[in-house]
Amino acid sequence: MKLGKALLVSAFLTAVVLPASAQDNFITVASTTSTQDSGLFGHILPLFKARTGIDVKVIAQGTGQALDTARRGDADVVFVHARAAEEKFLAEGFGVKRFDVMYNDFVLIGPKNDPAQLAGGQDVVAALRRLYEKTQPFVSRGDKSGTHQAELDLWKVAGLDPAATKPSWYREIGQGMGAALNTASAMGAYVLADRGTWLGFKNKEALKIVVEGDRRMFNQYGIMLVNPAKHSHVKAQLGQTFVNWIVSQEGQDAIRSYKIMGEQLFFPNATATTL
Amino acid sequence: MQAEPVITLSKARLVMGQRMILRDVTAVIERGGPTVLLGPNGCGKTSLLKAMMGLVSLTSGTVDRHVGRASFVLQKPVMLRRSVYDNLAFARQTAGLPHSESVMTDLLNDFSLTHLAHAPARRLSGGEQQRLAIARALAREPALLFLDEPTASLDVAQTRLVEDLIARISARGVKIILSTHDLGQAKRIADDVLFLVEGQLAEQAPMASFFHAARSSQARAFLAGELVSIDGEKP
Amino acid sequence: MDATSAFSLILERDPALFAIVGLSLWVSLSATLLAGALGAGLGSAVALTRFPGRQGVVVVLNALMGLPPVVVGLLVYLALSRSGPLGQFGILFTPTAMIIAQTILIVPIIAALTRQVMEDLWGEYADELNAMGVTPWRRMRVLLWDARFSLVTILLAGFGRAAAEVGAVMIVGGNIDGFTRVMTTTIALETSKGNLPLAMGLGVILLTIVVAVNSLAWAVRAWAERHAG
């Protein structure tokens, strides 16, 4: 009984007191599943840590959720990809300033046997119209992520809105990129994916890229420091150090050098040089 | 030693649900040898003992205890999930008594439990459990000891053993109030007898006069091995 | 990587995997200990006292055994968020938050099962303990002690649920690499990366750990029971 009590007390103390005091040299970054699942952070964060000694804790969520996490004050920096949502976030005063970081592109993925015969095409909008006509199974993220937003935008360009009419072939799963790919693989469905996740994805057997290279499928990432004026506890200095490093020559080179099977995943395009 | 009351019952009545289980029992139990509560199954022996111990509260009437600590050995004693030794130690603790290794050793010895001291109490045989239950009651060093049919589930040899123990405890000055429906047992150990029929005290008498010159017709019928009821008629 | 490589990671003593397994054990065992103290106390209190509305409390406790982890996660998230009532402590996305969430998740299980066990045992012991004039406080301690073997089983049930859940720790821990990543969130992550064999392998490891903890507890119980009954 005494031992139990001692264990309990020490467990509590360790759990509650230590994290608060022992390690304060870290920031929390709310980012997206695509950056995390693709392995980009695993590549660049050790470089950042080596340079600055700062630990970066990444919470990987959909872009919408990541921005909400930051809105609540639970992150110091957001690193996401959904231009319109980011602008809104800024306009509400939650972000200090937005910087372009890099882009990658989306690819339209389909089953190996490609029943809609889209393979080799470069016009994603035409491909979507074809899927619509042929009522081919299509998996939508349906999770307010950047990728989901990009997909909805492309349907809009095509003048179609399956997300509103919800035909049975259009399946919103409300999950991350990897889950969407797993689902598409299992159902023989088409799906819009970011190239990074696709390249890092291990369960590709039943799937292949059917449409790529359309400029409308470019996917811009931005980074923002959460506004300390909204949330006083935001680690502004450490956070800004991270933002600065990401858009610096060194950070951009780090992003450029990340490759999977010889293929570069993200294309740095920061224009701003910050103070 | 004359007329030193241990327990005074005054119109003790116990009603449970629709049933009257004790019917205005009035009696004085005095210091001395064992008092035996005698009566057929279901006549209210357990209920009366519990009322005297304070384990059930009376519907009306009063019960007063004039001595110090009391212990109670239940008709079906519950063995705590611990060793024999720990059962004894715990009981002693509940009485607020200091732990004493020599008391423990004596108790284990007196009740022939020494070799079982560290066995789990719940694995003892029925007889061993009964002995432990009495030892446990004594570990509390009571002035008054209630025993509810302490030998009901024992064979003849074990019964004799327990009866001997009771005689020894009584000789040490502990007042014993014991219930039984076993006439032989009552004869062997009783100093005086309370005879209960359907919750009513039909007779209170010294042992010898109860067995040889019972005044109530119910007692005479009971002694003759017949079914009895309050009005004395055979049902 | 595939399922066998999950095991070769173990054989190679891969430090990242060890850290994940270690954190899983730390979080779930801490939660089990905390919930054990709270739940056993609450369960005993409900078992041994009579108060108006007690039946309702019993029903609610039993119902909360089926509390969905994501709901707990969400509630704890909202409470610990910087914008929430406990925001100033800054413990969202830390192992502490995960311990809190899992504790809340399993307190009802431990409380409800403890109540049942304690009530049954009290039914058996009531006369005996009353005859010994045991005070209510000591009564609770006696019953807890004598129910210890059942309580160990109850704690194991709580631990099993804590170790197996992913919804709550994912939300309040954030699945941060090297900091709040545990077995279940790793499995979810690897699944989402399409790394199904590795996810499966990790699942087998998790199962092995749960079985090992259970076996250990059972062995201790069997040993103790032989000596105390």
Ligand SMILES: Nc1ncnc2c1ncn2[C@@H]1O[C@H](COP(=O)(O)OP(=O)(O)OP(=O)(O)O)[C@@H](O)[C@H]1O
């Ligand atoms: N809690 C209760 N509610 C209702 N009736 C009860 C309760 N407890 C006992 N009784 C009844 O009261 C009567 C007396 O019970 P008690 O146990 O005192 O009898 P007893 O003389 O000890 O019998 P036995 O020799 O069989 O032990 C019985 O008919 C029993 O059914």
Ligand SMILES: [Mg+2]
């Ligand atoms: Mg009885």
